[in-house]
Amino acid sequence: MFTVTVRDHLMIAHSLRGETFGPAQRLHGATYVVDVTFQRPELDGANLVVDMGLAARAVQGIVAALSYRNLDDDADFAGINTTTEFLAKVLADRLAARIDDGALGPGARGLTGLMVRLHESHIAWADYQRAL
Amino acid sequence: MFTVTVRDHLMIAHSLRGETFGPAQRLHGATYVVDVTFQRPELDGANLVVDMGLAARAVQGIVAALSYRNLDDDADFAGINTTTEFLAKVLADRLAARIDDGALGPGARGLTGLMVRLHESHIAWADYQRAL
Amino acid sequence: MFTVTVRDHLMIAHSLRGETFGPAQRLHGATYVVDVTFQRPELDGANLVVDMGLAARAVQGIVAALSYRNLDDDADFAGINTTTEFLAKVLADRLAARIDDGALGPGARGLTGLMVRLHESHIAWADYQRAL
Amino acid sequence: MFTVTVRDHLMIAHSLRGETFGPAQRLHGATYVVDVTFQRPELDGANLVVDMGLAARAVQGIVAALSYRNLDDDADFAGINTTTEFLAKVLADRLAARIDDGALGPGARGLTGLMVRLHESHIAWADYQRAL
Amino acid sequence: MFTVTVRDHLMIAHSLRGETFGPAQRLHGATYVVDVTFQRPELDGANLVVDMGLAARAVQGIVAALSYRNLDDDADFAGINTTTEFLAKVLADRLAARIDDGALGPGARGLTGLMVRLHESHIAWADYQRAL
Amino acid sequence: MFTVTVRDHLMIAHSLRGETFGPAQRLHGATYVVDVTFQRPELDGANLVVDMGLAARAVQGIVAALSYRNLDDDADFAGINTTTEFLAKVLADRLAARIDDGALGPGARGLTGLMVRLHESHIAWADYQRAL
Numbered sequence: 001m002f003t004v005t006v007r008d009h010l011m012i013a014h015s016l017r018g019e020t021f022g023p024a025q026r027l028h029g030a031t032y033v034v035d036v037t038f039q040r041p042e043l044d045g046a047n048l049v050v051d052m053g054l055a056a057r058a059v060q061g062i063v064a065a066l067s068y069r070n071l072d073d074d075a076d077f078a079g080i081n082t083t084t085e086f087l088a089k090v091l092a093d094r095l096a097a098r099i100d101d102g103a104l105g106p107g108a109r110g111l112t113g114l115m116v117r118l119h120e121s122h123i124a125w126a127d128y129q130r131a132l
Numbered sequence: 133m134f135t136v137t138v139r140d141h142l143m144i145a146h147s148l149r150g151e152t153f154g155p156a157q158r159l160h161g162a163t164y165v166v167d168v169t170f171q172r173p174e175l176d177g178a179n180l181v182v183d184m185g186l187a188a189r190a191v192q193g194i195v196a197a198l199s200y201r202n203l204d205d206d207a208d209f210a211g212i213n214t215t216t217e218f219l220a221k222v223l224a225d226r227l228a229a230r231i232d233d234g235a236l237g238p239g240a241r242g243l244t245g246l247m248v249r250l251h252e253s254h255i256a257w258a259d260y261q262r263a264l
Numbered sequence: 265m266f267t268v269t270v271r272d273h274l275m276i277a278h279s280l281r282g283e284t285f286g287p288a289q290r291l292h293g294a295t296y297v298v299d300v301t302f303q304r305p306e307l308d309g310a311n312l313v314v315d316m317g318l319a320a321r322a323v324q325g326i327v328a329a330l331s332y333r334n335l336d337d338d339a340d341f342a343g344i345n346t347t348t349e350f351l352a353k354v355l356a357d358r359l360a361a362r363i364d365d366g367a368l369g370p371g372a373r374g375l376t377g378l379m380v381r382l383h384e385s386h387i388a389w390a391d392y393q394r395a396l
Numbered sequence: 397m398f399t400v401t402v403r404d405h406l407m408i409a410h411s412l413r414g415e416t417f418g419p420a421q422r423l424h425g426a427t428y429v430v431d432v433t434f435q436r437p438e439l440d441g442a443n444l445v446v447d448m449g450l451a452a453r454a455v456q457g458i459v460a461a462l463s464y465r466n467l468d469d470d471a472d473f474a475g476i477n478t479t480t481e482f483l484a485k486v487l488a489d490r491l492a493a494r495i496d497d498g499a500l501g502p503g504a505r506g507l508t509g510l511m512v513r514l515h516e517s518h519i520a521w522a523d524y525q526r527a528l
Numbered sequence: 529m530f531t532v533t534v535r536d537h538l539m540i541a542h543s544l545r546g547e548t549f550g551p552a553q554r555l556h557g558a559t560y561v562v563d564v565t566f567q568r569p570e571l572d573g574a575n576l577v578v579d580m581g582l583a584a585r586a587v588q589g590i591v592a593a594l595s596y597r598n599l600d601d602d603a604d605f606a607g608i609n610t611t612t613e614f615l616a617k618v619l620a621d622r623l624a625a626r627i628d629d630g631a632l633g634p635g636a637r638g639l640t641g642l643m644v645r646l647h648e649s650h651i652a653w654a655d656y657q658r659a660l
Numbered sequence: 661m662f663t664v665t666v667r668d669h670l671m672i673a674h675s676l677r678g679e680t681f682g683p684a685q686r687l688h689g690a691t692y693v694v695d696v697t698f699q700r701p702e703l704d705g706a707n708l709v710v711d712m713g714l715a716a717r718a719v720q721g722i723v724a725a726l727s728y729r730n731l732d733d734d735a736d737f738a739g740i741n742t743t744t745e746f747l748a749k750v751l752a753d754r755l756a757a758r759i760d761d762g763a764l765g766p767g768a769r770g771l772t773g774l775m776v777r778l779h780e781s782h783i784a785w786a787d788y789q790r791a792l
Contacts, residue, residue, distance in 0.1 A: 001526075002481045007519040009385045013277035013293035013334070018178045022185060023332035029277035029293005033386050043485075046414045047477040049522065053418060068287035070277070081179040085134045089175075121273045122297050122782065123139040126181065130133075141781045145673035145689035145730070150442045154449060155728035161673035161689005165782050200683035202673070213443040217398045253669045254650065254693050255403040258445065262397075265790075266745045271783040282574045286581060307749075310678045311741040316784065317682060345575040349530045353571075386518065387535040388580065394529075405649045409541035409557035409598070419596035425541035425557005429650050464551035466541070517537045518561050546706045550713060609707040613662045651667040654709065658661075 003115075004049040005037040006056050010063045014071035014082045021081075027072070032087065032118040034063060036095065039113035039132075050111060054104045061103075062094045084120045088128035092116040096132055135247075136181040137169040138188050142195045146203040146214045153213075159204070164219065164250040166195060168227065171245035171264075182243060186236045193235075194226045216252050220260035224248040228264055267379075268313040269301040270320050274327045278335040278346045285345075291336070296351065296382040298327060300359065303377035303396075314375060318368045325367075326358045348384050352392035356380040360396055399511075400445040401433040402452050406459045410467035410478045417477075423468070428483065428514040430459060432491065435509035435528075446507060450500045457499075458490045480516050484524035488512040492528055531643075532577040533565040534584050538591045542599035542610045549609075555600070560615065560646040562591060564623065567641035567660075578639060582632045589631075590622045612648050616656035620644040624660055663775075664709040665697040666716050670723045674731035674742045681741075687732070692747065692778040694723060696755065699773035699792075710771060714764045721763075722754045744780045748788035752776040756792055 013029040036059050038050045066074075071082045080086070092114050099108050111132050119125040145161040168191050170182045198206075203214045212218070224246050231240050243264050251257040277293040300323050302314045330338075335346045344350070356378050363372050375396050383389040409425040432455050434446045462470075467478045476482070488510050495504050507528050515521040541557040564587050566578045594602075599610045608614070620642050627636050639660050647653040673689040696719050698710045726734075731742045740746070752774050759768050771792050779785040 001524070002485070003523040003525075004481055005521050005523075007386065009387070011288075011292050011294050011385070013291050020178055020180070020183050020185070024275075026332050027277050027334045028275050028332040029295075030275050031293075031295040031385050043479075043481060046416055047479040047482040048416070049481050051416050052520065053416070068290050068292040070291040083175075083179040085136055085175060085181050086179040089134070121275070121295050122271065123273070124184065125137050127135040127137075128133070129135075139782065141783070143684075143688050143690050143781070145687050152442055152444070152447050152449070156671075158728050159673050159730040160671050160728040161691075162671050163689075163691040163781050200686050200688040202687040215439075215443040217400055217439060217445050218443040221398070253671070253691050254667065255669070256448065257401050259399040259401075260397070261399075265788070266749070267787040267789075268745055269785050269787075284574055284576070284579050284581070307743075307745060310676075310680055311743040311746040312680070313745050313786065315680050317680070347571075347575040349532055349571060349577050350575040353530070389533050390577065391531040391533075392529070393531075403650065405651070407552075407556050407558050407649070409555050420539075422596050423541050423598040424539050424596040425559075425598075426539050427557075427559040427649050464554050464556040466555040466557075517539070517559050518535065519537070548706055548708070548711050548713070611703075611707040613664055613703060613709050614707040617662070652712065653665050655663040655665075656661070657663075 001039065001041055002043060002049050003037050003039045004052065004055070005035050006052065006059055008034045008059050008063050010034060010067040012066060012069055012071050016081050016083065018081065030120050032084070032120060034059070034091065035117040036091070037115040037117070038111050039115070040111050044107045044110060050108050051105050054108070058095060058098045058103050062091055062098065084118050084124070085126040085128065088116040088118045088126050092128050092130055096130065099132060133171065133173055134175060134181050135169050135171045136184065136187070137167050138184065138191055140166045140191050140195050142166060142199040144198060144201055144203050148213050148215065150213065162252050164216070164252060166191070166223065167249040168223070169247040169249070170243050171247070172243050176239045176242060182240050183237050186240070190227060190230045190235050194223055194230065216250050216256070217258040217260065220248040220250045220258050224260050224262055228262065231264060265303065265305055266307060266313050267301050267303045268316065268319070269299050270316065270323055272298045272323050272327050274298060274331040276330060276333055276335050280345050280347065282345065294384050296348070296384060298323070298355065299381040300355070301379040301381070302375050303379070304375050308371045308374060314372050315369050318372070322359060322362045322367050326355055326362065348382050348388070349390040349392065352380040352382045352390050356392050356394055360394065363396060397435065397437055398439060398445050399433050399435045400448065401431050402448065402455055404430045404455050404459050406430060406463040408462060408465055408467050412477050412479065414477065426516050428480070428516060430455070430487065431513040432487070433511040433513070434507050435511070436507050440503045440506060446504050447501050450504070454491060454494045454499050458487055458494065480514050480520070481522040481524065484512040484514045484522050488524050488526055492526065495528060529567065529569055530571060530577050531565050531567045532580065532583070533563050534580065534587055536562045536587050536591050538562060538595040540594060540597055540599050544609050544611065546609065558648050560612070560648060562587070562619065563645040564619070565643040565645070566639050567643070568639050572635045572638060576635070578636050579633050582636070586623060586626045586631050590619055590626065612646050612652070613654040613656065616644040616646045616654050620656050620658055624658065627660060661699065661701055662703060662709050663697050663699045664712065665695050666712065666719055668694045668719050668723050670694060670727040672726060672729055672731050676741050676743065678741065690780050692744070692780060694719070694751065695777040696751070697775040697777070698771050699775070700771050704767045704770060710768050711765050714768070718755060718758045718763050722751055722758065744778050744784070745786040745788065748776040748778045748786050752788050752790055756790065759792060
């Protein structure tokens, strides 16, 4: 099994609801360092898991759509706790849709899995892993 | 599949028995940077894998019980080589017991797996992964 | 010359004013990984630059006062761009005041310099360095 | 399941063929930071996944055979795109052969899997994972 | 004193002349992770050391001019050993020229120093520091 | 001003005396990731700060002399608190003596400064800097 990972980042504001979250119930923010991993059982004809240029651009597009925003104001997340683990899934699902759309090239249809890791600090991170 | 990871560390002395270990047969020590990963197929009602506050405190408790000690003097490890891979299992099993005890809250019973990674230097680390 | 550094982090929301800031003019947020460096020409009687326990606690106190907040609502920063480099100075100056107050112990009066580094992502960070 | 990982690195020149690669079609080079992960369901009698000394030496041998070379001149790679993901497989397969040869000791025959991760920069890396 | 640092990277081929370099006399290559640090005694009116957008673009331009090339073929380096420390100076001097040209905005003329750090692997890096 | 840095590590046991040290008064241990920085105002004829092969070997020799030992049993440290900052100075001074002895080659006599950084965990490190 092969994987390739590219790193990007996004910076957002948000608040979380529920006593569990303690001071994170207040409006605050985070930098998420984003690692996107593409998985594939065999390499393509160019010896690649995925076209890195197209992959990096697609990741950047999905990251940019959330960057420098207050997620509390995003209609997509109305009434939803935008935890790190939840956001990992949002990014993975949006990227999976782009792959289906052909944004990563026809070869990317050979991908079998996707993982998104969001680092929220030097001591905490979350992953979401899904099939394609 | 979702995971969340928290990082902590511990500093111990120990020695290892067997020629395989070369100079590490002498009494020496290590800083272990400890990454604990909690796994769960679906998020809970708050969009969490685990209550991070409770999780971090439980990890800290387990780490503190070993920290700043000579493991050669610990009755739990009498006659046992406290290698990095072995200690990863010790930490994982102790944390699994705390989860069973309810220390991470009732929601933590939805966790399905646990991984402990111990970094012993910038060039070596060990993992132990188990089901819950 | 000796230094000791301790790492902590804080998570805040804020916005920045001026076209220079592009999309960062919108309300967003950041995780700052905070490295505080204490400087001293000679070690004290215990062979220390500073009492690490007291130092870590003082850093934590200063970090906690800003953590999980929207800096746009903080009266101390009214009309001020809370850039990364500016916040590094805020943390350093507040810590210098705590050192003057004796919060790091009488020995900390032997410190001659302080540096605060704020990492805002894996590709950008800022430092502020001052004498004591 | 247990794993142990050791880190090394290699520095090579190469070029890649195909428009996908853009400027990387020119002769250029890379530092690969190499993480080799050894997997085993149970520890051996010394509480080890693998004899770290032998493992590190075997990794070093395989890395040295490629280091400080232009891969375009290596007969083993004639007509082949030496992408990061492809090179991860080369290293893993060569190491698997050394394990079969007994270079990591008889105990290493208990290993069940191997992963090689090659970091080509701070923002991109590739893995290859195989059974033993 | 304030500094701001931005990170980028470049990948090149080259060879080094002289027995000191051992196997690095052969044509090989490197990824350099590039950290560029801008220094300034006081912040500007926007509370900045430098306009980060302009700075990142200028760094990218200087990095791109060397990226994906064989430095042995670059007329600028004919008969010159392109060691890591030497390349750090090349990047710093080229960036200093861009600052003089106004590429980082008129405010960048308040900068007093520049440092370039090139990481060639996880175990070696070089810096060059100069006044502006 | 130029610098070159090489990284190595050592693993030791020790205890610290004085209430300041809390639980670290007990026999415990540490991994120190060791960064040694060599400084020089101008490069030598080969465009080097220092012969990296000789430098790495000298660092390794100094590190090996302390590695896998209980520092409480080392006559050189009898009655001395082997804090991280103190050990940074020990390594720097020993390396300075090796440079004087010519172990890094005659060219190393052009070095003007030396810094040793010891990372004791992901959240704490200490530096010692000296002239040559």
